Amino acid sequence: METAVLQVFRYDPEKDQTPYYKEYEVPVEGTLLNALLYIKDNLDPTLAFRAFCRSEVCGSCSMRVNGKTKLACKTPMKELVETWKGKPLRIDPLNHLKVIKDLVVDIDKPIEKMKTLIPWLVPDPRVVPTDPMHESIIYPEEMEAYKDQIHCMLCFSCYSACEAVEDNDRYRGPFAFSKAYRFQVDRRDIETAKEKRIRYAISGGLWSCVQCQKCLYVCPKGVKPAEDIQNLRGQAVKKGFTDKPGAKKLKHFVDWIYATGQINRLYLPEEVYGNREAREKLTKAYTEMGVEVWEVPKPTKGLMKFRDIYLEILSKEDKALDLDFSHVRKIDRMVSEIFKADICTIIDRAHEEGRSSRGLISKLKGLLGGK
Amino acid sequence: MVELDYDIVIVGGGGAGLYAALWAAENTILKVAVMTKVYPTRSHTGAAEGGINAVLTHSVGDSPEAHAYDTVKGSDFLADQDAVDIMCKMGAAVIYDIAHRGVPFSRRPDGRIAQRPFGGASFPRTCYAADKTGFYILQTLYEQCLKNNVTFLNEWFLLSIIHNGERVEGLTAWDIRNGGVHLIRTKAVILATGGHARVYWNRTSNALGNTGDGTAAALRAGLSLKDMEFIQFHPTGLAKTGILVTEGARGEGGYLRNKDGERFMKRYAPEKMELAPRDIVARAIQTEIDEGRGCGPNGDYICLDLTHLGEEKINERLPQTREHAILYEGVDPVKEPIPIAPTAHYSMGGIDTDRLGRTPIKGLYAAGECACISVHGANRLGGNSLLDVLVYGRLTALEAVKYADEAPETNPSMAKAKDDEKRILELMEADGKEKLADLRRELGNVMMKHFGVFREEKSMKEGLEKLMEIKERARHVKVYDTSKKFNTDLITALEFLNLVDLAPAIAVPAIERKESRGAHARKDYPKRDDKNFLKHSVVKLKEDGNYELSWKPVTITKFPPEERKY
Ligand SMILES: Cc1cc2nc3c(=O)[nH]c(=O)nc-3n(C[C@H](O)[C@H](O)[C@H](O)COP(=O)(O)OP(=O)(O)OC[C@H]3O[C@@H](n4cnc5c(N)ncnc54)[C@H](O)[C@@H]3O)c2cc1C
Numbered sequence: 001m002e003t004a005v006l007q008v009f010r011y012d013p014e015k016d017q018t019p020y021y022k023e024y025e026v027p028v029e030g031t032l033l034n035a036l037l038y039i040k041d042n043l044d045p046t047l048a049f050r051a052f053c054r055s056e057v058c059g060s061c062s063m064r065v066n067g068k069t070k071l072a073c074k075t076p077m078k079e080l081v082e083t084w085k086g087k088p089l090r091i092d093p094l095n096h097l098k099v100i101k102d103l104v105v106d107i108d109k110p111i112e113k114m115k116t117l118i119p120w121l122v123p124d125p126r127v128v129p130t131d132p133m134h135e136s137i138i139y140p141e142e143m144e145a146y147k148d149q150i151h152c153m154l155c156f157s158c159y160s161a162c163e164a165v166e167d168n169d170r171y172r173g174p175f176a177f178s179k180a181y182r183f184q185v186d187r188r189d190i191e192t193a194k195e196k197r198i199r200y201a202i203s204g205g206l207w208s209c210v211q212c213q214k215c216l217y218v219c220p221k222g223v224k225p226a227e228d229i230q231n232l233r234g235q236a237v238k239k240g241f242t243d244k245p246g247a248k249k250l251k252h253f254v255d256w257i258y259a260t261g262q263i264n265r266l267y268l269p270e271e272v273y274g275n276r277e278a279r280e281k282l283t284k285a286y287t288e289m290g291v292e293v294w295e296v297p298k299p300t301k302g303l304m305k306f307r308d309i310y311l312e313i314l315s316k317e318d319k320a321l322d323l324d325f326s327h328v329r330k331i332d333r334m335v336s337e338i339f340k341a342d343i344c345t346i347i348d349r350a351h352e353e354g355r356s357s358r359g360l361i362s363k364l365k366g367l368l369g370g371k
Numbered sequence: 372m373v374e375l376d377y378d379i380v381i382v383g384g385g386g387a388g389l390y391a392a393l394w395a396a397e398n399t400i401l402k403v404a405v406m407t408k409v410y411p412t413r414s415h416t417g418a419a420e421g422g423i424n425a426v427l428t429h430s431v432g433d434s435p436e437a438h439a440y441d442t443v444k445g446s447d448f449l450a451d452q453d454a455v456d457i458m459c460k461m462g463a464a465v466i467y468d469i470a471h472r473g474v475p476f477s478r479r480p481d482g483r484i485a486q487r488p489f490g491g492a493s494f495p496r497t498c499y500a501a502d503k504t505g506f507y508i509l510q511t512l513y514e515q516c517l518k519n520n521v522t523f524l525n526e527w528f529l530l531s532i533i534h535n536g537e538r539v540e541g542l543t544a545w546d547i548r549n550g551g552v553h554l555i556r557t558k559a560v561i562l563a564t565g566g567h568a569r570v571y572w573n574r575t576s577n578a579l580g581n582t583g584d585g586t587a588a589a590l591r592a593g594l595s596l597k598d599m600e601f602i603q604f605h606p607t608g609l610a611k612t613g614i615l616v617t618e619g620a621r622g623e624g625g626y627l628r629n630k631d632g633e634r635f636m637k638r639y640a641p642e643k644m645e646l647a648p649r650d651i652v653a654r655a656i657q658t659e660i661d662e663g664r665g666c667g668p669n670g671d672y673i674c675l676d677l678t679h680l681g682e683e684k685i686n687e688r689l690p691q692t693r694e695h696a697i698l699y700e701g702v703d704p705v706k707e708p709i710p711i712a713p714t715a716h717y718s719m720g721g722i723d724t725d726r727l728g729r730t731p732i733k734g735l736y737a738a739g740e741c742a743c744i745s746v747h748g749a750n751r752l753g754g755n756s757l758l759d760v761l762v763y764g765r766l767t768a769l770e771a772v773k774y775a776d777e778a779p780e781t782n783p784s785m786a787k788a789k790d791d792e793k794r795i796l797e798l799m800e801a802d803g804k805e806k807l808a809d810l811r812r813e814l815g816n817v818m819m820k821h822f823g824v825f826r827e828e829k830s831m832k833e834g835l836e837k838l839m840e841i842k843e844r845a846r847h848v849k850v851y852d853t854s855k856k857f858n859t860d861l862i863t864a865l866e867f868l869n870l871v872d873l874a875p876a877i878a879v880p881a882i883e884r885k886e887s888r889g890a891h892a893r894k895d896y897p898k899r900d901d902k903n904f905l906k907h908s909v910v911k912l913k914e915d916g917n918y919e920l921s922w923k924p925v926t927i928t929k930f931p932p933e934e935r936k937y
C-alpha cells in the first residue's frame with residue numbers, strides 16, 4: 001500500500017519544554033482525518049486532535065498542512081501527496097491560537113471576540129410577531145442577502161489565516177464580521193442593534209482588515225468574510241461613522257479615484273488622520289526623500305470616460321452616494337493648481353537629470369493645506 | 372477535586388440541550404449550566420439534513436392528529452400515544468419559535484415556511500432549511516444561548532449520575548481541557564447526550580462521539596433503558612464508512628442495482644421501487660447482500676447508480692453527495708455507481724421516561740435521542756427526531772425549572788467522584804493485553820453481524836455471548852496517555868466502555884422480542900405479534916453485572932393497532 005510520512009506537531013505543555021515534530025508513516029487512503037485516526041488507533045494513542053462528524057459539517061478538524069489551512073476530513077491524502085510531491089507533510093495546529101496540546105488549540109478567545117459583535121438576531125417587534133403562534137413572513141429573495149454567511153461552522157480556518165489578526169490582537173476575526181454582517185442584512189433585526197453592531201465592529205478593528213482575501217480562500221464553506229467586511233465598512237460610512245481613519249480612508253479612495261483615476265498616497269495620511277503628527281511625518285518624509293513623480297496625481301488619459309465607468313460601478317454596488325462631489329471639486333482644483341505650477345514637468349525634468357526634487361516640497365506643502 | 376454548584380445542569384449541547392438551556396435561561400434566575408464534551412456547534416444535530424416535521428397554520432388539510440397517526444403507524448404502534456399527541460400538537464409552536472429566533476427556514480414564494488413530503492407522512496409537513504436543517508437550527512440555538520449568557524462547560528465529559536434512590540443530587544465529570552474529576556452539585560439534571568448508534572462502530576452514519584454516554588451513565592446509575600432493541604438502519608450509507616448518502620439521491624431518480632445490474636427493488640416494492648420506506652429498502656439491500664448478489668470482491672455492498680442523471684443534474688441537485696462519494700469512497704458518481712450498504716443511523720431506544728421526559732428519579736430528566744419517551748416506538752419517521760429534540764428539550768427545561776425552584780439543596784457524597792478517579796487510574800494502569808481499536812472494531816462487527824438489519828435467535832444468542840466476552844476483555848484495555856490535559860486517549864476509552872455497557876442492553880431485549888416490529892426484523896418471527904409483544908422492553912443493569920429484562924405496557928389512546936402497510 002502506498003504510504004506517506006506526516007510530520008506532526010507535538011506539544012504537551014505539562015511535559016515538553018518546546019514543541020517538536022514527530023514522524024508517522026500513514027497509508028495514502030481517504031482523508032487526512034483518516035490518517036490521523038490511523039495514527040491514534042495503530043501507532044500512537046497519545047496524539048491529540050479534534051474531530052467529530054468526519055463529514056465536514058462540525059468544524060472541529062481544521063489544522064495546517066505545510067502552512068496551508070485545511071479541514072482534515074475534507075482533504076484527501078492523495079491530493080496532499082500529489083500537491084507536495086516528495087516533500088514531507090508537516091501538520092501544524094491552527095495559527096494565532098494558543099495550543100492546548102498537539103493539534104488542539106484554544107478557541108474560547110475567538111468565540112469571546114465574536115460575542116462582542118452581537119452575532120444573534122435581535123428581533124424587531126414590528127416585523128417579528130411576539131405571538132408565538134404567528135408566523136413571520138420572509139420572502140425567499142430576502143434570504144439571498146445572507147445565504148453564504150449562514151454556512152459558517154466556526155472552524156476558525158479564516159482566523160488562522162488572517163493577516164489582520166496577525167497584526168492586531170484586538171481584531172475580531174474574519175468569521176466574526178461575517179456572523180455580524182448576516183444580521184445587518186436581515187430585515188427582522190432591529191435598527192438599534194444594527195447601529196450597535198457597526199459601532200462594536202469599528203472598535204473591533206473593522207478598518208484593520210487589509211483585504212488580503214486569505215479568509216475567502218481558506219473558508220471550507222464558501223463564506224466570504226473579506227467581502228462582508230467591505231460591506232460593513234460601506235454601512236459604517238453610510239451610517240455616518242466617518243470620524244474613524246478607516247472610514248476616511250475609504251472616502252479618500254472613492255473620491256480620489258474618481259477625480260484622478262488613482263489613489264493619492266502623498267495626501268492620504270494627511271486627509272485620513274489630519275493631525276499635526278501626520279502632517280509632520282509627511283513633511284519630514286518628503287524633505288528627506290523627495291517626491292516621487294508617480295506620487296503626484298495627474299489626470300490620466302481618458303479620465304472622463306473612466307469617471308463614467310467608475311460611477312457606474314459605484315452605483316451598481318449602491319455606493320454612488322459615497323462620492324462626495326464637493327471633495328472631488330476640491331481635488332480637481334488642487335490638481336489643476338499643481339499643473340499650473342507645472343510641478344510634474346519640473347519634477348520629471350529634475351529626475352531625468354538625476355537631481356533630487358527636494359526643493360519642491362515647500363510649494364507642495366502649500367497646496368496640501370499646510371502652513 | 373473541585374466542587375461546582377448549580378441548580379440545573381443540562382448535559383449535552385446538541386439540539387435538545389441547547390433548546391433546554393434557552394428555555395431554562397429565559398424562564399428562571401436559577402443557576403443553569405450546559406455541560407458538553409464537544410463545543411455545542413460540533414454536536415451531531417448539525418448533521419441532520421432532511422428536515423423537521425410539524426403541522427403549521429398554513430398546512431392545508433393537515434392536522435396534528437394526522438401527524439400523530441402517521442407517527443404512531445410509523446412506530447409500528449409501539450409509541451406511547453399520549454406523548455405523540457403532545458409532540459405533534461407542539462409542532463407549530465416550536466417551529467415558529469425557532470424561526471423567530473433566526474433559523475433560516477426555506478420559504479414559499481408567499482413568504483411562509485415551505486414544507487415537503489417525507490417518507491411515511493400523509494401530507495407534506497417537513498419544514499427544511501435547504502439541505503442543512505439541523506446545522507442551521509444548531510447554529511441559531513447557539514447564537515441565542517450566547518445572547519442569553521448561558522453558562523457553558525465546554526469539553527467536559529459526564530462520568531456518573533449521583534442520586535439517593537429518590538432524587539438526583541449531582542454529577543461527576545472529567546474536565547477534558549485541564550484534566551481532573553469534578554463533583555458537581557445540582558438539584559436537577561437534564562440528560563441530552565444524543566444517540567448510541569456508534570455501537571455499530573464500523574458502519575454508522577453517526578459522529579465519532581455518538582457513544583451513548585448519558586444513556587450508559589443512567590444504566591450504571593440503576594435507571595431503566597427502554598426499547599433498546601430498536602435501531603434504525605438507513606439504507607444508503609457509503610460502503611467504507613457508513614457516512615450517509617441522502618434520501619434525495621433516490622428521490623432525484625437514482626437506481627439501486629445488485630451485482631447483475633438488476634434493479635432489484637422491483638422484487639420488494641414493485642410500485643414505489645427505490646422510493647419505498649427506509650426500513651423496506653434497507654431490508655431489501657441486506658437481503659441482496661446476504662443472498663450473494665452484492666457487488667464488489669466481497670459482495671458486501673450494493674450499487675447506487677446515478678450515472679444516468681448526468682453531470683449537470685448531479686452537480687445541481689446532489690452536490691454534497693458527489694463530493695462525499697469522491698472524498699470518502701473514491702468514486703465519482705457521474706462516472707460510476709456509488710457503493711452503499713445499510714448503516715446504523717438512529718437509536719429509538721434510550722433512557723426510560725414518562726410523557727414529559729421525567730425519570731423515576733426526581734429532578735432527573737432525559738430529552739432528545741438519548742431518551743425513550745417514547746414517541747418513535749419501533750421505528751422513527753424521518754424528520755420526527757428534530758421535532759422530538761426541540762419539544763422535549765423545552766418541556767424538560769420547564770419541568771426542571773419548576774422542580775429546582777422548590778427543591779431543597781442537595782448534598783452529594785464524594786464517593787462517586789473517588790470511584791471515578793480510581794476507575795480512570797485503573798485504566799491507565801491496565802495491562803494493555805487488549806488493544807482498544809481492535810476490540811472496538813470487533814464490537815462493531817459483532818453488532819452488525821448478529822444484531823444488524825436482520826436478526827435470528829441462534830445468531831443473536833451467539834452474539835450476546837461474544838458481547839459479554841468483549842465486556843470481560845475490555846478490562847485489559849489500557850490508556851497509554853497519562854497526561855491530564857486534553858487526554859483524548861482517555862476519552863476514547865471511556866466512550867468505548869460506554870458502548871460495551873450498552874451493547875448487551877440492545878442484545879437482551881432483541882433476543883426476547885420474538886416478533887418483527889418496525890426496525891426489529893426477525894427471520895425466525897417475521898410477523899408482528901400484538902398479542903404477546905405490544906409492550907415496551909425495559910432493561911436494568913444489576914449489581915452482579917447481569918442485564919435484567921422486564922416489560923411495560925404501551926399507552927394507546929386514539930389509534931388501535933392495525934397492519935402497517937404503505
Ligand atoms: C446523518 C444524520 C442525519 C439526520 N437527519 C435528520 C433529519 O433530517 N431529521 C430529523 O428529524 N432527524 C435527523 N437525524 C437525527 C437527529 O439529527 C438526531 O437524532 C438529533 O439531532 C439528536 O439530537 P440530540 O440533541 O439529542 O443529540 P446530539 O445533537 O447528538 O447532541 C448530544 C450532545 O451531548 C453531548 N454529550 C454526549 N456525551 C457526553 C458526555 N459524556 N459528557 C458531556 N456531554 C456529552 C455532546 O457533546 C453533544 O453536545 C439525523 C441523524 C443523522 C446521524
Ligand code: SF4
Pocket residue numbers: 158161162163164165173174208209210211212213214215216225226229
Ligand atoms: S481579507 Fe481581511 S479579514 Fe480576510 S484574511 Fe485578509 S485581513 Fe483578514
Ligand code: SF4
Pocket residue numbers: 151152153154155156157158159174175178218219220221222223224225
Ligand atoms: S467563515 Fe469559513 S473559515 Fe471562517 S470560521 Fe466560518 S466556516 Fe470557518
Ligand code: FES
Pocket residue numbers: 050051052053054055056057058059060061062071072073074
Ligand atoms: S470532523 Fe467535523 S468538520 Fe471535520
